Amino acid sequence: MSTKSILITGATSGLGLSLFDDYAAQGHQVIACGRNQQQLAAMQSKASQVCQFDMTDKLQIEGAAANVESLDILILNAGNCRYIDDAKNFDGELFADVIQTNLISLGWLLHYFLPKVKKGGQVVFVSSSATLLPFTRSEAYGASKAGMDYLANSLRLDLVKEKIDVTLIHPGFIKTPLTDKNDFPMPFLLTSEEASQRLIQAIEQRKRYAHFPKRLTLLLKFISFLPSFVWQKLILKGSH
Ligand SMILES: NC(=O)c1ccc[n+]([C@@H]2O[C@H](COP(=O)([O-])OP(=O)(O)OC[C@H]3O[C@@H](n4cnc5c(N)ncnc54)[C@H](OP(=O)(O)O)[C@@H]3O)[C@@H](O)[C@H]2O)c1
Numbered sequence: 462m463s464t465k466s467i468l469i470t471g472a473t474s475g476l477g478l479s480l481f482d483d484y485a486a487q488g489h490q491v492i493a494c495g496r497n498q499q500q501l502a503a504m505q506s507k508a509s510q511v512c513q514f515d516m517t518d519k520l521q522i523e524g525a526a527a528n529v530e531s532l533d534i535l536i537l538n539a540g541n542c543r544y545i546d547d548a549k550n551f552d553g554e555l556f557a558d559v560i561q562t563n564l565i566s567l568g569w570l571l572h573y574f575l576p577k578v579k580k581g582g583q584v585v586f587v588s589s590s591a592t593l594l595p596f597t598r599s600e601a602y603g604a605s606k607a608g609m610d611y612l613a614n615s616l617r618l619d620l621v622k623e624k625i626d627v628t629l630i631h632p633g634f635i636k637t638p639l640t641d642k643n644d645f646p647m648p649f650l651l652t653s654e655e656a657s658q659r660l661i662q663a664i665e666q667r668k669r670y671a672h673f674p675k676r677l678t679l680l681l682k683f684i685s686f687l688p689s690f691v692w693q694k695l696i697l698k699g700s701h
Contacts, residue, residue, distance in 0.1 A: 464490060466492070466509070467491050467534040468491075470538050470570065471494070472504070475653050479654050480657045481493050481507075490510075492510045494514065494516075516562070517565075522566075522572075533583070535578050535583070535584045535585065537585065537586050537587065538585075540587065540605075542640075556604075560605050563609065567612060575625075580625070584627050585660075586628070586629050587630050587660075588606045588613070588630060590678050594692060595696070597696065613627050628669065632660075633673060633678055634648070636653065649676050
């Protein structure tokens with residue numbers, strides 16, 4: 462197995478941290494990104510490089526990218542989840558914050574890091590199975606991830622001529638600090654270690670698209686094919 466240069470955004474916590482640990486244990490050169498300085502410092506000995514930046518700040522991304530050389534794999538994993546609790550009194554600030562973090566920042570990450578991805582390399586987008594169906598309170602998170610899906614699928618077409626593959630991932634629920642805040646049942650919850658293994662396998666196989674766990678994602682896909690009045694009833698029933 463050849464050593465690869467792999468940059469992971471959101472490497473300081475949850476799924477990104479498990480990916481970091483797994484790739485570093487395999488002997489790859491891993492560039493860990495995040496905001497949490499203390500956590501990045503603790504990862505320094507295993508990382509080939511750590512990059513501290515807030516991805517909602519274009520200048521910080523530009524500064525971090527200036528110190529990064531060529532990449533085999535760019536994993537766009539960092540993200541945030543916040544819910545719209547009162548749809549009638551729609552929280553525009555919250556919506557803008559989630560779209561800024563999960564979607565707008567992707568444009569700047571691609572702007573500065575994509576030119577560093579080698580021919581034959583890969584870009585990986587960590588989206589969510591939440592985009593398979595609309596869910597209650599998910600207006601902001603779901604819209605940001607649906608935007609990511611379109612971005613990834615469109616980019617894949619345009620990167621064919623550059624010989625760069627794009628992998629889009631739809632994970633189900635994973636136990637991380639992001640979901641520890643959830644106050645609703647999360648069926649088929651995976652550990653971040655399990656999710657990391659599935660992601661790494663999909664990346665190795667250079668899949669265009671991967672979703673897991675199948676017992677959740679196939680069920681969601683099946684429900685999405687039913688008439689909208691049926692899935693609306695099912696979703697509302699499940700959320701009360
Ligand atoms: N957990 C799930 O069930 C689940 C399901 C489907 C999809 N996903 C997706 O998987 C990805 C990872 O989620 P997770 O569950 O591992 O969450 P997490 O434990 O909360 O980790 C989120 C990571 O994103 C980074 N991040 C957030 N905002 C940032 C910003 N403005 N600038 C730079 N870095 C930022 C955090 O870094 P710092 O703390 O250092 O700032 C952290 O490393 C997310 O995109 C999420 O939407 C998660």
